[in-house]
Amino acid sequence: GAGVSQTPSNKVTEKGKYVELRCDPISGHTALYWYRQSLGQGPEFLIYFQGTGAADDSGLPNDRFFAVRPEGSVSTLKIQRTERGDSAVYLCASSRDRGDTQYFGPGTRLTVL
């Protein structure tokens, strides 16, 4: 595809449920990043993948959050036992390599009721 795509665009769930958010990066980009953006704030780093491995997951807020990228392309962010405080826009970005320009997807707006 031409750019980074994310699905779903919107997700409404109930407190305590499990959700998966998908990111499809630009073809050929080895680096993939997940961010979380709350209203009125800048994107907050969550996790970075280089290829298939999570090279840096220091931004994940707690162990309810987990992400995978099994084949080095598509990535899935998984949130267990969702809480109302998890409500935010989850952005994915990819770059050709670490340190290169990051291109963002349109985001998934997660609402936890």
Place this chain on the structure above:
Amino acid sequence: QQPVQSPQAVILREGEDAVINCSSSKALYSVHWYRQKHGEAPVFLMILLKGGEQKGHEKISASFNEKKQQSSLYLTASQLSYSGTYFCGTVTGANNLFFGTGTRLTVIP
């Protein structure tokens, strides 16, 4: 590690100029500037690497003062399409991109 941006918000008339500042308490390897319109993804504007270089993109340019750990974004002869929230992202030793809280720019006719 979050950089500080100023001002928080600015309103301009078409054709006016603006400067947005970004400063960090840590040594910077690079600064990335993005513009985000409401409900959309951040769009890359430019990246500045160590060396105090200045870059330009249309009528938008930026500078990077490595010693002061600061970057400034210059918007000249603003257009309505420039409206949005501008974020600087800074890369320090950890190589992760940390974004500021943004500067909301509104250009009015």
